Amino acid sequence: xxxxxxxxxxxxxxxxxxxxxxxxxxxxxxxxxxxxxxxxxxxxxxxxxxxxxxxxxxxxxxxxxxxxxxxxxxxxxxxxxxxxxxxxxxxxxxxxxxxxxxxxxxxxxxxxxxxxxxxxxxxxxxxxxxxxxxxxxxxxxxxxxxxxxxxxxxxxxxxxxxxxxxxxxxxxxxxxxxxxxxxxxxxxxxxxxxxxxxxxxxxxxxxxxxxxxxxxxxxxxxxxxxxxxxxxxxxxxxxxxx
Amino acid sequence: xxxxxxxxxxxxxxxxxxxxxxxxxxxxxxxxxxxxxxxxxxxxxxxxxxxxxxxxxxxxxxxxxxxxxxxxxxxxxxxxxxxxxxxxxxxxxxxxxxxxxxxxxxxxxxxxxxxxxxxxxxxxxxxxxxxxxxxxxxxxxx
Numbered sequence: 001x002x003x004x005x006x007x008x009x010x011x012x013x014x015x016x017x018x019x020x021x022x023x024x025x026x027x028x029x030x031x032x033x034x035x036x037x038x039x040x041x042x043x044x045x046x047x048x049x050x051x052x053x054x055x056x057x058x059x060x061x062x063x064x065x066x067x068x069x070x071x072x073x074x075x076x077x078x079x080x081x082x083x084x085x086x087x088x089x090x091x092x093x094x095x096x097x098x099x100x101x102x103x104x105x106x107x108x109x110x111x112x113x114x115x116x117x118x119x120x121x122x123x124x125x126x127x128x129x130x131x132x133x134x135x136x137x138x139x140x141x142x143x144x145x146x147x148x149x150x151x152x153x154x155x156x157x158x159x160x161x162x163x164x165x166x167x168x169x170x171x172x173x174x175x176x177x178x179x180x181x182x183x184x185x186x187x188x189x190x191x192x193x194x195x196x197x198x199x200x201x202x203x204x205x206x207x208x209x210x211x212x213x214x215x216x217x218x219x220x221x222x223x224x225x226x227x228x229x230x231x232x233x234x235x236x237x238x239x240x241x242x
Numbered sequence: 243x244x245x246x247x248x249x250x251x252x253x254x255x256x257x258x259x260x261x262x263x264x265x266x267x268x269x270x271x272x273x274x275x276x277x278x279x280x281x282x283x284x285x286x287x288x289x290x291x292x293x294x295x296x297x298x299x300x301x302x303x304x305x306x307x308x309x310x311x312x313x314x315x316x317x318x319x320x321x322x323x324x325x326x327x328x329x330x331x332x333x334x335x336x337x338x339x340x341x342x343x344x345x346x347x348x349x350x351x352x353x354x355x356x357x358x359x360x361x362x363x364x365x366x367x368x369x370x371x372x373x374x375x376x377x378x379x380x381x382x383x384x
Contacts, residue, residue: 009323009372010326010369010372010373013323013326013327013330013372014330016327017327017330017331017334018330018334020327020331020334021330021331021334021335021338024294024331024334024335024338025334025335025338027294027295028291028294028338049293
């Protein structure tokens with residue numbers, strides 16, 4: 001009898017706890033949910049959250065006065081560039097968020113000439129057009145998140161529209177798409193190609209990276225390939241200490 | 243085991259949990275990566291699952307563990323019941339977060355897994371504490 005009277009409140013507590021946990025889990029699912037847009041099936045994952053609160057201007061991500069600048073040369077179709085964007089960049093973003101590092105995106109087209117397609121060109125153009133609205137990084141990371149087989153012609157009008165729409169209301173998607181088809185984006189594309197051939201290699205491969213002191217043109221460290229995270233953190237930490 | 247020892251055990255485990263959650267809360271607001279023994283801490287910390295309606299999950303964990311500690315300091319059966327319920331809620335939510343790490347993020351955060359182990363130990367101890375009779379129950383009875 002005494003045992004039953006002691007178990008009753010315990011059962012009530014366990015039941016209450018289960019109800020609370022279910023409520024929290026449901027709230028979490030509603031809060032985070034699957035962030036795939038049904039209209040265009042573009043996976044957004046946690047890109048918006050990763051970039052939220054970090055200043056963007058043109059091709060730049062991070063505080064303009066950051067001590068170091070990381071220049072990223074990549075092709076939106078290149079699988080290792082995608083791997084770097086999905087796996088390494090999220091682990092470097094704290095340097096950017098804390099104002100120590102800024103990153104420049106330099107999209108270079110190395111795959112279209114080999115496949116005879118136009119996917120890289122179309123995606124780089126869209127990224128640069130979004131850069132005119134200071135949303136280049138959202139587009140670039142969405143392109144990597146939704147990367148498909150190179151040379152397959154996946155960068156269709158619908159795909160590009162889906163990417164632009166997935167950025168959210170901060171980007172005028174229609175304007176970005178139309179500007180991407182004009183010569184307004186060419187200066188940045190040509191500048192990226194020129195920088196890659198002068199600072200990386202005559203025939204640059206992707207991804208390649210330069211680490212420099214902000215405001216300086218001297219390359220402190222060149223990294224070619226999607227090397228392990230530690231190659232980046234060691235170089236950045238060493239330069240920050242100097 | 244006596245009610246007093248069980249209460250101390252609940253307090254100690256909740257303080258360990260609060261320490262871990264406090265550290266994760268600190269790194270969250272500081273913006274830096276937590277010291278990590280796997281390659282998943284920052285990925286998990288920066289994932290969309292690290293917040294619930296904009297509130298860092300680590301902060302919610304810290305408040306939960308501190309509430310459990312408070313429940314052990316208040317000598318009243320209701321405080322005991324509340325502490326035990328919070329321990330069970332922490333266990334359930336931590337199990338959910340472990341599932342998210344395994345199936346949604348694909349990475350494990352050392353600190354988060356440590357916290358999940360603490361909650362796994364804390365829940366049965368809190369239930370045993372709830373079932374034990376001691377000062378608080380006698381105080382309520384008098």
